[in-house]
Amino acid sequence: MLKCQTKPSTIWLILMALSLFSTFFAEGSKHALYAIGAVFIIAAVKGDLVIIHYMEARHAAPHWRFMYRSWLVAMGVLLIAGHVIG
Amino acid sequence: MQSNEFRSDISDHEDHPGTSGIWTFVFIDMVVFFLFFLVYISERLRLPDIFSVSQRQLDPLTGLASALFLLTSSWCMVEAVHATRRNAERAVALYLNLALLLGALFAGNKLIEYSDKIALGLSPVSNGFFTFYFLITGLHFIHVIGGMVFMGHCRMRLSTELGSKNFRKKMENVGLFWHFVDVLWLFIFPMLYLAGAK
Numbered sequence: 001m002l003k004c005q006t007k008p009s010t011i012w013l014i015l016m017a018l019s020l021f022s023t024f025f026a027e028g029s030k031h032a033l034y035a036i037g038a039v040f041i042i043a044a045v046k047g048d049l050v051i052i053h054y055m056e057a058r059h060a061a062p063h064w065r066f067m068y069r070s071w072l073v074a075m076g077v078l079l080i081a082g083h084v085i086g
Numbered sequence: 087m088q089s090n091e092f093r094s095d096i097s098d099h100e101d102h103p104g105t106s107g108i109w110t111f112v113f114i115d116m117v118v119f120f121l122f123f124l125v126y127i128s129e130r131l132r133l134p135d136i137f138s139v140s141q142r143q144l145d146p147l148t149g150l151a152s153a154l155f156l157l158t159s160s161w162c163m164v165e166a167v168h169a170t171r172r173n174a175e176r177a178v179a180l181y182l183n184l185a186l187l188l189g190a191l192f193a194g195n196k197l198i199e200y201s202d203k204i205a206l207g208l209s210p211v212s213n214g215f216f217t218f219y220f221l222i223t224g225l226h227f228i229h230v231i232g233g234m235v236f237m238g239h240c241r242m243r244l245s246t247e248l249g250s251k252n253f254r255k256k257m258e259n260v261g262l263f264w265h266f267v268d269v270l271w272l273f274i275f276p277m278l279y280l281a282g283a284k
Contacts, residue, residue, distance in 0.1 A: 008168070012161035016154060023150045026280040039276040047269045054164050054265045056103040064109045071116045075123065075273055082127030083282050086134045 011053045018042050036083045044076040103167075104258040112266045115229075119270055122225070123277065126218045130282070133214050138282050140215035143208065148199050149279035152192050153271055156230075159188035160268040163237075163261045170257045173249050178257075182241045185264070189234045196227055219278055226274060229267045236260040 022042040029035035048069065051057045057065045130137045162185035169177035203209075203216075210220040240253075240260055247253035 008161055008164040012157065015157045015161075019150065019153050019157065022276065023146055023280065026276070027146060032282070036281045039280050040273075043272045043276050046272050050160065050265050050269050050272070054160055054268075055262050060102055060104075060109060061106070064113070067113055068116070071113070071120065074120060078120070078123060078127060079273065079277055079281070082130060086131045086282070 006053060008054065011049055015046050015049060018046050033084060037080055040076050040079045040083075043079075044072045047072045047075075104262045105255055108259040108262050112262060115266065119222075119225075122218075122222055123273070126222065126277070129214050129218065134282075136213050137215045140213060140219075141278065141282060143203075143206070144219070144279050145199075146279045148195065149275045152195050153275050155188045155192040155195065156268045156271050159185045159192070160265050162188065163264045167257050167261045170248065170254055175244065175248050178244055178248065179241070182237055182244070186234060186237050186241065189230060189237070189264075193227065193230055193234070196223065196230075222274055222278070226267070226270055229263075229270070233260070233264045233267050236263065 022039045026035045026039045029038075051068050051072070052065075055068075057068055162181045166178050166181035166185060169181060200220075203219075208216050210217050237260055240257055243253065243256075247256075
């Protein structure tokens with residue numbers, strides 16, 4: 001688990017690496033369902049990193065942290081379910 | 087005196103980043119975009135083949151470049167906000183300039199992509215997928231331009247307002263909005279460019 005004091009540059013490197021990985025994984029994967037699951041889970045993880053570390057939601061009122069993270073979960077579930085069902 | 091006491095009672099907590107108003111505004115915007123995504127998914131379920139084939143007309147590397155521009159711009163904005171808290175004027179100016187430059191690169195990349203699509207005869211009325219492509223990326227593009235205007239405003243006021251609580255809150259608010267714009271693209275990019283394309 002990343003510490004709260006993680007440097008913004010470290011978070012940036014992680015975000016860049018995850019973006020590159022998810023793009024090339026999705027493009028190269030022969031299993032469409034795995035690729036769909038992976039890209040949206042990675043998108044939600046990246047969103048959480050931005051919200052917690054860049055938006056500093058860890059220092060915001062707890063209800064905002066809860067609501068913003070709930071939005072990420074809702075987005076991930078919607079997009080994965082919508083593509084898997086289809 | 088009474089009025090000042092009242093004002094201090096309702097002001098935002100010092101330790102919280104930004105104002106409660108920006109957290110509310112951004113969350114409402116998030117919910118609105120969630121509804122766009124919901125309608126996109128419902129239409130995708132109705133017309134899966136049209137959506138899958140149309141998605142192949144988008145270049146994933148263009149979407150990836152946009153993501154990298156925004157992520158890097160977001161990082162520069164974080165550094166600008168931290169520098170604002172230290173009253174380090176040169177660092178704030180440097181990181182705000184970089185954040186603006188990267189935002190402009192995102193916007194330029196998007197405009198080139200739009201012109202390529204239009205040159206191919208693709209428009210919002212071509213089919214269901216491209217209606218959503220132009221609508222969702224267009225709304226996001228407006229958010230990018232709005233964020234850049236706010237950043238430009240802070241850049242112009244930097245030398246006169248740095249050190250004031252008002253400027254710090256302003257920078258934090260602009261930062262929160264800019265990161266939200268970044269988070270949106272983190273979902274728009276895989277949804278339109280990657281997932282389900284064939």
